[in-house]
Amino acid sequence: MDSPSVPAPRVHRSEYADVAVVDEPIHEAVLDRSTATHPDAVALIDGTDPSGATFITYGQLDVRHRTLAASLAAAGVRKGDVLALHSPNSILYPVVFYGATRAGAAVTTVHPLCTAEEFAKQLADSSARWIVTVSPLLETARRAAELVGCIEEIFVCDRAEGHRSIVHDLLTADAPEPAVAIDPGEDIAVLPYSSGTTGVPKGVMLTHRSIATNLAQLHPLIPMVPGERILAVLPFFHIYGLTALLNAPLRSGATVVVLPRFDLGQFLGAIEKHRITGLYVAPPIVLALAKHPAVAQYDLSSLEYVVSAAAPLDSRLAAACSARLKLPPVRQAYGMTELSPGTHAVPLAAVDPSPGSQLRSSRGDPNPGTVGKLLPSTEMRILRLDDPDRDAEPGEEGEIAIRGPQVMKGYLGRPDATAALIDAEGWVHTGDVGRVDENGWLYVVDRVKELIKYKGFQVAPADLEALLLTHPAIADAAVIGVYDADGNEVPKAFVVRQPSAPDLGADEVMAYVAERVAPYKKLRRVEFVGRVPRAASGKILRRELRQREKDEA
Known part of the structure; x- marks a missing residue:
């Protein structure tokens, strides 16, 4: 008897015209037009x-990154080397990044707060030979270098005894600029490491072509223009920050105001002082903008739009933020490191070129809760959760699969892990659960591995977290699945109280949720905590909460 045939794939394609593949090194794709x-x-x-007097022009950025490329080449950096960039955000970060790529190196970006042991693992896995860091982090970098034993030299951006300085030594040198032949489709530009929320961190090989092309794909939906002022507070070492806060604005001639970390007062003060026009943030910052009383103390009237990505954002929280700031609806975008990173975005608005106009004109409001439309040159399938070889029915939830020129080259040194993520037809199985409506808007529900299975029903932690954040006495929340005495997986919430609500109790929290959800989605347990563990991108690190449960058990 013949086996039943598999139906043809149900492929969703972008409604936007395809963009040409950008076969340029990333430093040229970003800087050449703006500099000229x-x-x-x-x-x-x-x-x-505080004075606002520390800045770099486009002309200076061009000269400095070329000078640094020459000095790195004179120091011994060769094409194919890996340079570890271990630094918080600073105005020197792009000088180092583009200088290293122009010298032919791949840059592995490192979390500035990692331990020496974590740093050493990344150095060893990436085969890095060079480190650029800052003096406050130097001891960690030295210890990591000692642990791996293969680092040629550690440079510092500022000053430190015994180490050459990027500013004071390498940018004042007079070496000839290297002529490095870069193959944009094969050569690695950046080697970020996945956050580890679903496994061991792996080096994601992003080529010059994949990240440069993704910038071209993003532009029709989220166009940046000269004159914009973008506030960079999300970390550059994360692909979201590197793309949305560095590569995209510098490619477009915008001005980037750089902060090394998120401090609410400093963040709000920078918006006011520098008349910031656009924010690219993660949901925790949207939460602060929507609910923190300090927001009312600052003039944020220069803001024209807010874009949130890196983790699901509830439509109610987004609406509260935009209403408070008197802005159009918060836009969302979607992607992952392995996709350079963007695949979807809610269109921001059309550029209005008329004299004296605002930077953008309205293009209509998006459907609440959507992460957007497919970017140009991008394809998507929604795969059944119970049978990944088949597509979900229209409107049904399933695993999101993506194909396009922004797909990574693979995981460094891990062909099996690469093959597990990217199938033989080139589809990246994202591990995210989503659905598409009849108009092509994508809605992301949660991670496949994060879904709670309560007596056969699927419960999305993100839905419950979003609901919890509507409670005025709750500052933050995370939900995971735990097991009860009968072996059933049940939802448990970790809740951070607002400072003004120290008496908030578990029964009140559970009752609040129970009144607003189907019975199978109710919280069964609540624990109050001082903070919710999050990655630098803003994603909740539910694995840490699950490990905590195991340790306590």
């Missing part, structure tokens, strides 16, 4: 300088 058209415009401002 307005070299005297300010590219980067140090947001920690």
Whole structure:
């Protein structure tokens, strides 16, 4: 008897015209046009300088990254080397990044708060030979280098005894600029490491072509223009920050105001002082903008839009944020490190070129809760959760699979892990659960592995977390599945109380949720905590909460 045939794939395609693949090194794709058209415009401002006098123009950025490329080549950096960039956000970060790629190196970006042991693992796995760091982090970098034993030299961005300085030594050198032949489709530009929320961190090989093309794909939906002022507070070492806060604005001639970390007062003060027009943030910052009383103390009237990505954002929280700031609805975008990273975005608006106009004109409001439409040159399937070889029915939830020119080259040194993620037809199985409506809007529910299975029913932690955040006495929350005495997986919430609500109890929290959800989605347990563990991107680290449960058990 013949086996039943598998139906043809149900492929969703972008409604936007395809974009040409960008076969340029990333430093050229980002800097060449902006430098040529307005070299005297300010590219980067140090947001920690109260005077606002510490900045770099596009012309200076071009000269400095070329000088650094020459000095790195003179120091011994060769094509194919890996340089570890271990630093918080600063206006020197792009100088180092583009200088290293122009010298032919791949840059592995490192979390500035990692331990020496974590750093050493990344150095060893990436085969890095060079480190650029800052003096406050130097001891960690030294210890990591000692643990791996294969580092040629550690440079510092500022000053430190016994180490050459990027500013004081390498940027004042007079070496010839290297002529490095880069193959954009094969050569690695950046080697970020996945957050580890679903496994061991792996080096994600992103080529010059994949990240440069993704910038071109993003532009029709989220266009940046000269004159914009973007506040960079999300970390550059994360692919979201590297793309949305560095590569995209510098490619477009915008000005980037740089902060080394998120401090609410400093963040709000920078918006006011520098007349920031656009914010690219993660849901925790949207939460602060929507609910924190300090927001009312600052003039945020320069803001024109807010974009949130890196984790699901509840539509009610988004609406509260936009209403408070008197802005159009918060836009969302979707992607993952392995996709360079963007695949979807809610269109921001059309550029209005008329004299004296605002930077953008309205293009209509998005459907609440959506992460957007497919970017140009991108395809998607929604795969059945019970049978990944088949597509879900229209409107049904399933695993999101993506194909396009932004797909990574693979995981460094891990062909099996690469094959497990990218199938033979080139589809990336994201591990995210989503659905598409009749108009092509994508809604992301949660991670496949994060779904709670309560007596056969699927419960999405993100839905419950979003609901909990509507409670005025709750500052933050996370939900995971735990097992009761009968072996059933049940939802448990970890809740951070607002400072003004120290008496909030578990029964009140569970009752609040029970009144608003189907019976199978009710919380069965609540624990109050001081903070919710999150990755630098803002994603909740539910694995840490699950490990905590195991340790306590």
